[in-house]
Amino acid sequence: MRQTVTCTVNGKTLTLDVDVRASLLEMLRAEGLTGTKQGCGVGECGACTVLVDDMPVDSCLYLSVWADGRAVRTVEGELRPDGGLSPVQQAYVDAGAVQCGFCTPGLIMSSTAFVERHAGKRVSREDIRRGHAGNLCRCTGYGAIVDAVERCLKTKPE
Numbered sequence: 001m002r003q004t005v006t007c008t009v010n011g012k013t014l015t016l017d018v019d020v021r022a023s024l025l026e027m028l029r030a031e032g033l034t035g036t037k038q039g040c041g042v043g044e045c046g047a048c049t050v051l052v053d054d055m056p057v058d059s060c061l062y063l064s065v066w067a068d069g070r071a072v073r074t075v076e077g078e079l080r081p082d083g084g085l086s087p088v089q090q091a092y093v094d095a096g097a098v099q100c101g102f103c104t105p106g107l108i109m110s111s112t113a114f115v116e117r118h119a120g121k122r123v124s125r126e127d128i129r130r131g132h133a134g135n136l137c138r139c140t141g142y143g144a145i146v147d148a149v150e151r152c153l154k155t156k157p158e
C-alpha cells in the first residue's frame with residue numbers, strides 16, 4: 001500500500017508517494033539525502049538520527065508516513081547558505097571529534113538538538129554524555145565529541 005506524504009525536509013516542501021512500510025531513512029536516502037547513515041537498522045546505534053520538529057529520532061525506526069505535516073532536518077540542511085559549516089559541525093572539526101565519520105551525521109543532529117535546547121543553560125559533561133546516549137561511536141571514545149558540544153554551548157548562538 002502506498003500513501004502521499006507532504007513534509008518539509010531542510011526547509012523545502014516535498015510531496016512524495018511512499019510505501020507505507022518505508023522508514024524515514026529509506027525515504028530520505030531515496031531522495032538523494034545520503035548524509036544520513038544506516039548502521040544497525042534497529043534503533044541501537046543512532047547513525048540514522050535526524051530531527052523531526054526539532055526532536056532527534058532514529059529514522060530507521062520512524063515510518064516515512066509519520067513525517068506527514070512535519071519538519072525534518074538532516075545533516076545536509078545544517079550547512080550555512082554560503083556552504084559553510086554550522087557552529088556544531090565546525091566545533092566537531094575544531095575538537096577533532098571525527099575519525100571514520102560514520103556516526104558523525106547522526107551525532108551532529110543529536111548535538112544540534114542538544115545545543116538548541118540548552119543554549120544559555122549550565123550543563124555538565126555528564127549531561128552532554130547523557131544527551132548523546134542514543135549515538136554510538138566506535139572510534140573516538142566520546143571525549144572529543146563532548147568537547148565539541150561544550151565549545152558550542154560556550155559560544156554565543158548566532
Ligand code: FES
Pocket residue numbers: 037038039040041042043044045046047048049058059060061
Ligand atoms: S541505523 Fe538507526 S539506530 Fe542504527
Ligand code: FES
Pocket residue numbers: 097098099100101102103104136137138139140
Ligand atoms: S568516528 Fe568512527 S564511529 Fe564515530
